[in-house]
Amino acid sequence: MAEQPLHTIQFKLTRTDRVAPLLDEVIKTVAPLLDVPAARQEEVIFKSKVVISELLTNTIKHTHQKTTLLEAVIYSNKLCFVRRDYCAPLHFPASPHREALSWPLPPNRTGEKIVVYEDDLNALWLTITPTGAEFTVTPKPTEDCNINSLHEHFGLLLITLSSDRFHYEYNPQTAENLFDVCIYL
Incomplete structure (x- = not known):
């Protein structure tokens, strides 16, 4: 049986949004929900910022849809980011x-x-x-x-x-x- 997430949070990026404010919103929402030691949290947040920045920059560059969904899914042992869009394949x-x-x-x-x-x-x-x-x-x-x-x-x-x-x-x-x-x- 697949592990159930502890938290699932959706964020919307519209074509007119800037990446930095959405990045800040995601981090401010997700960070308090992570159950990791303080020393490890800094590393997880840094990696999350890199991943989110690249996923959002990529969607702006390569899709032409009005909105893109980004999900942050928190499990007991991992934090996942899922981005879905509808356009040409990789x-x-x-x-x-x-x-x-x-x-x-x-x-x-x-x-x-x-x-x-x-x-x-x-x-x-x-x-x-x-x-x-x-x-x-x-x-x-x-x-x-x-x-x-x-x-x-x-x-x-x-x-x-x-x-x-x-x-x-x-x-x-x-x-x-x-x-x-x-x-x-």
Whole structure:
């Protein structure tokens, strides 16, 4: 049986909203509900700010709908942020090392692990699941970072680095994108 959330709070972002006030509202609402030691709470709040900022910035850049819902879901051992929007699915253009990826992906690709973003510091991988993808990061040893190597999907990398679990799903029947990000408490 799946664990039941302790709290579920919905926030709406409209096209005219600015990210900073909504970010502050989410943090001020969620922080008092977290049952974590003070030393750990600072880290959880920092990671939450990174995740929320990227999820909201991404929705402003890539969707054209009037409102987007962001849910904060608090469990006994994790804090999850779920963003839903209705637009084109997540897309990774072709690179010299792989073909383009766009949802829905065929079921025979389940289990594949693919680098979808790479810079001088990290490689962002996605593992194809039956319903979407799980993101992970592999740090790269480097002596010198070239800032020009940071590209479009850098935000996905930031979300993955700031979370313990980052899952994506796309529903082709409804054109719903679902981004589910969890930070363990």
